[in-house]
Amino acid sequence: MQTGSIRLFRIRGIQLSVHFTFLLLIGYVAWQGWSSEGSTGAIVNVVSILVFFACVVLHELGHSFVARAFGVEVPRILLLPIGGMAEFSGLPRRPAHEILIALAGPAVNFALILLLSFFTPIPTWRAVISLDLEPLQLLFVMNLMMGTFNLLPVFPMDGGRVLRALLAQRLPYLQATRWAVGTGKVLGLAGILVMVFVFRHFMGAVLFLFIMIAGELEYRTVLRQETEERRWRELLDRLYVRPPESHESLP
Ligand SMILES: [Zn+2]
Incomplete structure (x- = not known):
């Protein structure tokens, strides 16, 4: 167990x-x-x-x-x-x-x-x-x-992951995740409404709700990872004295 x-x-x-x-x-x-x-x-x-x-x-x-x-x-x-x-x-x-x-x-x-x-x-x-x-x-x-x-592009379902990966080719990873999760929430909400009012399928609506919550949780995980990574980078930057040639002072 x-x-x-x-x-x-x-x-x-x-x-x-x-x-x-x-x-x-x-x-x-x-x-x-x-x-x-x-x-x-x-x-x-x-x-x-x-x-x-x-x-x-x-x-x-x-x-x-x-x-x-x-x-x-x-x-x-x-x-x-x-x-x-x-x-x-x-x-x-x-x-x-x-x-x-x-x-x-x-x-x-x-x-x-x-x-x-x-x-x-x-x-x-x-x-x-x-x-x-x-x-x-x-x-x-x-x-x-x-x-x-x-x-369906409802993150974190497979279509949503494909959408995030396509967005990540143009955007930073966190921003791509935010857009994919946002798209997923809009479509997930539409899915809930269709399930309730068209199909009268309440379990289907609950499924979409779970998927939306999972998307939000994964976004928060990525946000936390990115924040930790940035803090580490800032800390290392403060500790690390760059050699003069690494400064971008070339014409
Ligand atoms: Zn799958």
Whole structure:
């Protein structure tokens, strides 16, 4: 156990853990299935949610393996009821690396969609809306939603990270983060309104709220790091006597 999480197993050195609230989610969907269709409903619901989270793990492994290729350590993938989170030992500040790491997750979902399209007919919109889907078609839709949703530029989701990295090519890192988080808040608020007033999907609204809070927390982390770094630089500047040739006094 580590901060309310339960260790499951390791995947190529990466610890897969679940937060204890994840078990509450399993219990909730099982109860929902049971109350509508008895034991069959409970089993179908639990299997569906486990398959969904298996896709979440594959998505996070996509991020993790690309991050590792750039020398970032990935100690753990944590599953929460709202999704998965690969933990990195410091994200690279090279925009190209951050973009590739961010895109690797949705790329896994789109690769799965391509693979599934060989085994099942692509579901029609009508079938999706009425949820009249074969199991593989359901998996197809799950991955399509996961890949697309994560590409929304709502920081710290993958699309938001891509936006931050693109902005960081022109702006200082902190400012790029502030703009990406600000954009994420506006879109996140729009997402909440759409979820509440169009879809009447309150869990979706809560999800957007969590994402906005996570964005704000990450902005504050970057702000703290930058402030500490600046203080250190100022302190070193005061201690360090520059050699005369380093002064920019050349014509
Ligand atoms: Zn992702």
